[in-house]
Structure formats: C-alpha cells, structure tokens
Amino acid sequence: MKLELVCEGQTCHEIDKEELANRFSGAIRRFRDRVTWARVKLVDVRDETGAWAKRCVVQMRLRQRPQVVFAVTERVAQLAVERAVKRVQRVLERRFARPQTMPLPA
Numbered sequence: 070m071k072l073e074l075v076c077e078g079q080t081c082h083e084i085d086k087e088e089l090a091n092r093f094s095g096a097i098r099r100f101r102d103r104v105t106w107a108r109v110k111l112v113d114v115r116d117e118t119g120a121w122a123k124r125c126v127v128q129m130r131l132r133q134r135p136q137v138v139f140a141v142t143e144r145v146a147q148l149a150v151e152r153a154v155k156r157v158q159r160v161l162e163r164r165f166a167r168p169q170t171m172p173l174p175a
Contacts, residue, residue: 078113125149
C-alpha cells in the first residue's frame with residue numbers, strides 16, 4: 070500500500086509528517102492488503118464563521134470496493150488528524166466486515 074502525505078499552508082509547521090504517516094499507517098495496517106493507495110491532505114481553510122481551521126482530507130482506493138473520500142475540519146490540526154484516523158478505522162471495518170449469516174429457521 071502506498072501512503073501519500075500532502076500538507077499546505079501553516080498546517081505543515083504544526084504537525085510532524087513522520088508521526089502523521091505512522092498514525093495513518095497504523096489505522097490502515099489491519100487492512101493494508103486491501104488498501105491499494107491512500108492520500109492524506111492537510112490544508113488551512115476558513116470555517117463557517119470565517120475563522121481559520123484545519124481540514125484533513127482522506128482518500129483511499131480499495132480492492133474490490135468503492136473508493137473512500139472524506140474530510141474532517143477542526144480548529145486544531147492534531148484534533149482533525151485524530152478524528153480522521155478514527156474515521157479511517159471505522160470506515161475500513163465497515164467496508165470489509167464479513168457478511169452476517171442469518172440463522173436458518175427451525
């Protein structure tokens with residue numbers, strides 16, 4: 070699996086790229102043979118109030134499943150990353166969950 074990190078604006082100075090790579094690699098580790106490519110992009114944006122915020126955009130290409138794309142926006146980069154890592158784990162667990170078999174009627 071290839072993990073691509075993109076950082077734009079002041080966010081680049083606030084976060085350690087190696088730590089970021091480790092966090093997302095850890096979140097994907099269990100499903101790494103099913104994730105062909107992942108991109109994490111951190112950018113500075115204006116939120117709905119006009120204040121500066123940090124957006125973490127995650128894009129993943131999966132084997133035999135639809136592509137995953139989502140964004141998390143928070144005032145602090147660390148919080149945006151934390152929420153995005155947790156969401157990656159939830160999304161992958163749901164996408165690759167084994168189908169539940171229904172018990173046969175007696």
